[in-house]
Amino acid sequence: MRAxxxxxxxxxxxxxxxxxLASACGGSSDDSDSKSEAPSSSKSAPAAAEQSDVKALTAAxxxxxxxxxxxxxxxxxxxxxxxxxxxxxDVTSDKAECLPFAHALFAVPQGKPVASTARTATTEPKAxxxxxSGDMSDKDIDDAMNASMDVSxxxxxxxxxxxxxxxxxxxxxxKAAAACTAGFTATVQGxxxxxxxxxxxxxxxxxxxxxxxxxxxxxxxxxxxxxxVVRQGSTVTxxxxxxxxxxxxxxxxxxxxxSVVDAQVKKLS
Numbered sequence: 001m002r003a004x005x006x007x008x009x010x011x012x013x014x015x016x017x018x019x020x021l022a023s024a025c026g027g028s029s030d031d032s033d034s035k036s037e038a039p040s041s042s043k044s045a046p047a048a049a050e051q052s053d054v055k056a057l058t059a060a061x062x063x064x065x066x067x068x069x070x071x072x073x074x075x076x077x078x079x080x081x082x083x084x085x086x087x088x089x090d091v092t093s094d095k096a097e098c099l100p101f102a103h104a105l106f107a108v109p110q111g112k113p114v115a116s117t118a119r120t121a122t123t124e125p126k127a128x129x130x131x132x133s134g135d136m137s138d139k140d141i142d143d144a145m146n147a148s149m150d151v152s153x154x155x156x157x158x159x160x161x162x163x164x165x166x167x168x169x170x171x172x173x174x175k176a177a178a179a180c181t182a183g184f185t186a187t188v189q190g191x192x193x194x195x196x197x198x199x200x201x202x203x204x205x206x207x208x209x210x211x212x213x214x215x216x217x218x219x220x221x222x223x224x225x226x227x228x229v230v231r232q233g234s235t236v237t238x239x240x241x242x243x244x245x246x247x248x249x250x251x252x253x254x255x256x257x258x259s260v261v262d263a264q265v266k267k268l269s
Contacts, residue, residue, distance in 0.1 A: 080118035113159035
């Protein structure tokens with residue numbers, strides 16, 4: 001499997017390497033990981049007209065409001081590299097109505113933002129209960145390896161807008177998600193990825209919030225993804241999450257990055 005699928009969602013070289021390994025080993029993740037327990041209870045969206053007097057954050061203000069390392073416990077926060085920033089033309093969809101969702105998933109700012117920033121948030125590996133002080137059993141080795149791979153990485157994109165454009169962006173992504181539950185194919189810089197099992201998930205935060213789980217498939221490898229979209233004032237933030245263990249087909253449920261979302265909304269408030 002090519003690394004572009006993971007690069008746009010996790011942006012970590014270690015994740016890319018693990019997904020390449022998963023492809024070589026024939027690993028896959030069950031589609032059930034993409035299903036949510038219940039629909040989102042997001043706050044109702046205010047009319048775009050009510051946002052017309054909200055000032056867009058400047059590039060300097062947005063940079064200051066973006067997460068920095070130390071803002072989220074047990075996470076490493078880094079600026080996204082230039083190679084990870086995509087333009088709208090880099091992401092296409094076989095269904096025009098699904099394009100806003102594809103852009104949100106692959107962290108492409110929509111419309112005409114005043115400014116945008118990108119970060120990655122990676123969880124620290126969880127400690128294993130396995131005894132590593134002496135000779136390890138096969139189970140201890142498996143447990144230790146599984147714990148080291150149970151790491152989630154989130155691509156965070158912030159974009160500020162004038163007037164009611166921020167609310168319009170959230171509305172467009174919601175509409176696209178509703179229209180594309182049957183799935184579609186997104187092409188990212190020439191690499192086609194089939195997205196399926198798009199289901200709404202629970203989320204809270206900001207003035208508007210929505211979230212979805214799904215499965216992306218490329219060259220036979222299936223990877224669970226999570227997407228959260230939050231509007232706070234004139235800024236829309238997207239959070240795209242992948243878990244290393246889940247990408248390798250381990251029995252790990254992909255969780256939404258609640259602590260990351262909360263921390264980012266707090267800095268924008």
